Amino acid sequence: MSKPKVAFYWCASCGGCEEAVVDLNEDILGVVQAVDIVFWPVALDFKRQDVEAMDDGSITVSFINGAIRSSEQYEMVELLRRKSKIVIAFGSCAHLGGIPGLANTFDRAAMLKEAYLESPSVTSGNTTIPQTEITVPEGKLTLPELWDTVKSLDQTIKVDYYLPGCPPPANLIKEAVTTILEGRLPEPGTILAPDIALCEDCPRRETKPDKLIIEQFKRPSQYIIDPDQCILAQGFLCLGSVTRKGCGAVCIEGNMPCTGCMGPTSRVKDFGAKAMSAIASLIDADDEEKITKIIDGMADPVGTFYRYSLPASIIHRSYQKPDGGGAHNGA
Amino acid sequence: MSDTAHKTDGFQPRIVAFFCNWCTYTAADLAGTARMTYAPNVRVVRVMCSGRLDPQFIMEAFRNGADGVLIGGCHPGDCHYQAGNYKALRRYILLKRVMKEMGIEEGRFRLEWIAASEGDKVQRVINEMTETIRKLGPLHLEPVNIPATAHVQVGTDKAAVAARGGVS
Numbered sequence: 001m002s003k004p005k006v007a008f009y010w011c012a013s014c015g016g017c018e019e020a021v022v023d024l025n026e027d028i029l030g031v032v033q034a035v036d037i038v039f040w041p042v043a044l045d046f047k048r049q050d051v052e053a054m055d056d057g058s059i060t061v062s063f064i065n066g067a068i069r070s071s072e073q074y075e076m077v078e079l080l081r082r083k084s085k086i087v088i089a090f091g092s093c094a095h096l097g098g099i100p101g102l103a104n105t106f107d108r109a110a111m112l113k114e115a116y117l118e119s120p121s122v123t124s125g126n127t128t129i130p131q132t133e134i135t136v137p138e139g140k141l142t143l144p145e146l147w148d149t150v151k152s153l154d155q156t157i158k159v160d161y162y163l164p165g166c167p168p169p170a171n172l173i174k175e176a177v178t179t180i181l182e183g184r185l186p187e188p189g190t191i192l193a194p195d196i197a198l199c200e201d202c203p204r205r206e207t208k209p210d211k212l213i214i215e216q217f218k219r220p221s222q223y224i225i226d227p228d229q230c231i232l233a234q235g236f237l238c239l240g241s242v243t244r245k246g247c248g249a250v251c252i253e254g255n256m257p258c259t260g261c262m263g264p265t266s267r268v269k270d271f272g273a274k275a276m277s278a279i280a281s282l283i284d285a286d287d288e289e290k291i292t293k294i295i296d297g298m299a300d301p302v303g304t305f306y307r308y309s310l311p312a313s314i315i316h317r318s319y320q321k322p323d324g325g326g327a328h329n330g331a
Numbered sequence: 332m333s334d335t336a337h338k339t340d341g342f343q344p345r346i347v348a349f350f351c352n353w354c355t356y357t358a359a360d361l362a363g364t365a366r367m368t369y370a371p372n373v374r375v376v377r378v379m380c381s382g383r384l385d386p387q388f389i390m391e392a393f394r395n396g397a398d399g400v401l402i403g404g405c406h407p408g409d410c411h412y413q414a415g416n417y418k419a420l421r422r423y424i425l426l427k428r429v430m431k432e433m434g435i436e437e438g439r440f441r442l443e444w445i446a447a448s449e450g451d452k453v454q455r456v457i458n459e460m461t462e463t464i465r466k467l468g469p470l471h472l473e474p475v476n477i478p479a480t481a482h483v484q485v486g487t488d489k490a491a492v493a494a495r496g497g498v499s
Contacts, residue, residue, distance in 0.1 A: 105433070149473065155475060155476060156476075268387075270386075270387045270390060273385070273387040273390055273426075274385070274387065276386050276422065276425050276426060276429065277386050277387075277422055279425075280418075280421040280422040280424070280426075281418045281421055281422065285421075286407065286417045286420075287407070288420065288424065291420060291421050291424050292424055295424055295425050295428065298425075301425060301428055301429050301432070302429055302432045305429065313390075314387065314390035314393075314394045315390055315393065315430075315433050315435075315472065316472070316475045317433075317473055318432075318433045319433060319470070319472060319473075320434065320473070321434075321468075322471050
C-alpha cells in the first residue's frame with residue numbers, strides 16, 4: 001500500500017508555522033517515514049504544475065498556513081482543496097486571519113499608498129505602485145492581485161480541521177498527525193486542541209485573586225512583571241482567561257502575558273468581543289471619566305483584542321462607507 | 332406614528348435596543364401606556380440587566396442589519412443587581428472605542444440610563460437616535476464570504492437580510 005500523501009503550503013504568514021513543523025525535531029523523521037511529502041515549497045522543490053498533475057483527492061492531507069489576501073493565494077488553496085481529502089488550517093493566520101488580518105483596519109488603496117508612496121523609507125518622488133499587469137518591450141508582465149480584505153482560510157475554501165496557535169505547539173501537531181494517519185478522524189470542523197481556557201493550565205493559577213480588579217493597564221515594556229503573580233492581576237493585559245489552552249502556557253513561563261493566539265473556546269464566536277467583555281468588567285471604576293482614563297492607558301485596543309482574529313470576527317473588517325470608494329475584492 | 336418617520340427619502344433606520352427589565356423596559360412600557368408617540372424604528376430586546384450584554388450581541392446586531400444599537404439600563408446606583416450597569420458602562424466605553432476604530436460612526440451606538448418612571452426619556456432618546464442615524468444613512472457592513480460547503484459560519488448576513496424580506 002502506498003504511503004499517505006501530505007502537502008504543506010503557506011499563504012500570508014511569517015514562516016513560523018513552517019518552523020513549527022521543523023520543531024518536531026527527530027519526531028519529524030517518523031512522520032517522513034510514514035508519509036510521502038508531495039508538496040512543500042519552503043523545503044522541497046515541487047512546483048505548482050506537479051500539484052496540478054495529481055488526481056483530485058489524491059493528497060491525504062494538506063496543511064495550509066497563513067491568511068488569504070491575494071489572488072495567487074486563493075488559486076493555490078483552491079487547487080490544494082481539490083487535490084486533498086483533508087485540509088487543515090494550520091496556525092492562527094489560517095484559523096482566524098492572524099496578524100496579517102489586522103490589515104483589515106485599512107483598505108488596499110491606503111496600504112499601497114503608505115507602502116509605496118508615503119513611507120519614510122521610500123525614495124521621495126516615487127509614483128510607482130505595483131500593477132496586476134504591465135506591458136514592457138519584452139512582453140506582458142503580471143502580478144497577483146492584492147485583496148482589499150484579508151480572509152481566514154475557511155472564508156475562502158472548505159476547511160476540515162484547525163490547528164490553532166502562533167505557531168501550533170509541537171505536541172498538538174504530533175497528536176493531529178497521528179490521529180489522522182491512524183484514520184481516527186474527528187468530527188469535521190474540529191479544532192484540534194483542548195476546549196478549556198488557558199488559566200486552567202497556568203502555573204500562576206493559585207495566585208489569581210478571588211476578585212480581580214484593574215486600576216491601571218500596564219505594558220510589559222514599561223513595567224517589570226512579577227514572575228510569581230497572576231499577570232492580569234498585576235494590570236498587564238493577559239488574555240489567558242478567554243484563550244483556548246493547549247500551548248503549555250509558554251508565554252507565561254517566559255513571564256509574558258497571553259496574547260490569545262490559540263483563539264477562543266467553542267462557546268465563543270468572536271474572540272475580541274469576549275475578551276473586551278471580560279477585561280472591561282474588571283476595571284476598578286464606576287464613573288465615565290475614571291473608566292475612560294483607565295481605558296486610555298490601554299494601547300491599541302483593536303490590535304490587542306483582535307491581534308489574531310480580526311478577519312474571523314463578527315465585524316470582519318473596518319467599515320467602508322458605500323460611497324467611500326474603497327475597492328473590494330471579488331473572491 | 333410620529334412625523335419624523337416620513338421626512339426623508341425612504342430610508343428607515345433600524346435600531347436594535349437592549350433594555351434592562353427593571354428600569355428601561357418598564358419605562359418603555361410606561362411610554363406605551365401613556366400613549367407617547369415616538370419613532371417606530373426601534374426593535375426592543377428585553378434583557379434582565381444591561382450587565383448581561385455581551386459585546387458579541389451588539390456586533391451581531393450590526394452584522395445582521397441594525398443601523399444602530401441602543402442600550403438602556405438603570406441609573407448608576409439603581410441597578411437591581413447592584414453593579415450590572417457599571418459593568419455595562421465599562422464594556423460600552425471600551426467597545427465604543429473599538430467600533431470607532433473599525434469605522435462605525437459613534438452615533439450608531441449609544442448607552443442611556445433610563446429609570447422606570449422616565450417614559451418621556453425613552454421617547455426623546457429614540458427620536459434623537461433615529462434622526463442621528465437617518466442622517467448617517469444605512470450601515471452596509473461588508474459581507475463575509477463563506478464557501479458554500481464550509482463547516483464554520485461567521486456571520487449570517489445574507490440569510491438574515493433575506494429573512495427580513497431582502498431589504499439592505
